[in-house]
Amino acid sequence: MEAAQRQYMETQGGPLTCVSSMQGFFPYKLFATDAEQKEILSSIEDNYPTLTPFQKKQHELVVDHLKDDKSANLQLILIAATCNFATGPEDQSRIFVPPASPSAPHQITAAMCFQYPLSRGSIHIKSADVNDPPMIDPGLLTHPADAAVLAAGVRMLDGVAKSKHLDGKLLSRVRPNPEVDMSDAKEGRKIVHDFVMSEYHPCGSCAMGDAVDSRLRVKGVRGLRVADASVFPNNVSGNILSTVYMIAERAADMIKEDWDYAALSKLA
Numbered sequence: 001m002e003a004a005q006r007q008y009m010e011t012q013g014g015p016l017t018c019v020s021s022m023q024g025f026f027p028y029k030l031f032a033t034d035a036e037q038k039e040i041l042s043s044i045e046d047n048y049p050t051l052t053p054f055q056k057k058q059h060e061l062v063v064d065h066l067k068d069d070k071s072a073n074l075q076l077i078l079i080a081a082t083c084n085f086a087t088g089p090e091d092q093s094r095i096f097v098p099p100a101s102p103s104a105p106h107q108i109t110a111a112m113c114f115q116y117p118l119s120r121g122s123i124h125i126k127s128a129d130v131n132d133p134p135m136i137d138p139g140l141l142t143h144p145a146d147a148a149v150l151a152a153g154v155r156m157l158d159g160v161a162k163s164k165h166l167d168g169k170l171l172s173r174v175r176p177n178p179e180v181d182m183s184d185a186k187e188g189r190k191i192v193h194d195f196v197m198s199e200y201h202p203c204g205s206c207a208m209g210d211a212v213d214s215r216l217r218v219k220g221v222r223g224l225r226v227a228d229a230s231v232f233p234n235n236v237s238g239n240i241l242s243t244v245y246m247i248a249e250r251a252a253d254m255i256k257e258d259w260d261y262a263a264l265s266k267l268a
Helices: 002-011 033-046 053-067 144-161 185-195 240-258 261-267
Strands: 021-026 074-079 111-113 122-124 135-137
Touching: 002 111, 033 053, 033 144, 053 185, 111 144
Parallel strands: none
Antiparallel strands: 021 074, 074 111, 122 135
C-alpha cells in the first residue's frame, strides 16, 4: 500500500487509479441457444407436480425471469486480482491474494453470477445449546438448471476474452485450463461445478408466505417476528443490503402500528 500511495502521488498512476471491480447485469437469453433454453425450462417445469404450492410459486418466478428478454438474471463481475480457489472459498480473507512476487504476472478474475437460483440449501440446529452453531448446507448447484444457466454465461465470458476488443491485452487463460473448450455446453456445466462458490448473500430460510406472514410474524408462534434477509420469499438480483434495509424499516412501522404507540404515548 505504501508503494501504491507513493506511485499515485508521484506519477498519478498505479493500482489506486483504477476501480476495484466492474459489474454488469445481463439477460440469460442473450447467450443461450433456443435448444438450451427449452431443455432448461423443461427441467424446471417437469418437476412442478412434486413441489409444494409455495415452492411452485418460487419456481414460476424463476421461469418468468428466464423467459424474459430483459431480466437481469446473470451478473458479470471483473476484478483486477487473482482468485484463490485453493483456500479462498472457505476463508473470504484469502479469496483475492497479491501476486507471489513483484515479477509475477498480474491476473484479472472474471466471474459469472446467477441471480435467481433454483437450488435450495438447508439450515438445522445441532443441539439445544444456543451457542452451538447450526449446520448449514448451501446446496449449490443441486438443481441442474442452475449449472446450465451459468454454463451459458461462462461461454459468453470466453467469447469476450477472445474478442478483437481484448486482442493482445490478455496473455492466457489460467482457469479453466486453456485447452478446455468452453463453447461446449457439457464442458461448461463441468466448469461451473468445478469452480462454483457462493457470493454469501444468504436469504429465504424463513420465507414470507411460508414461515412468516406478510407482517413478518412467524406462523404458529405468538409474539415473534423476523426482520432480516431470511424473510425474502425468493432471491433478488444483485446484493441484498438495500432490501434488508427496506425490511427493517417496514418491520419498525408494523411494530408501531400493532402496538399503537401513539395511543400508548398519550396514556403515559
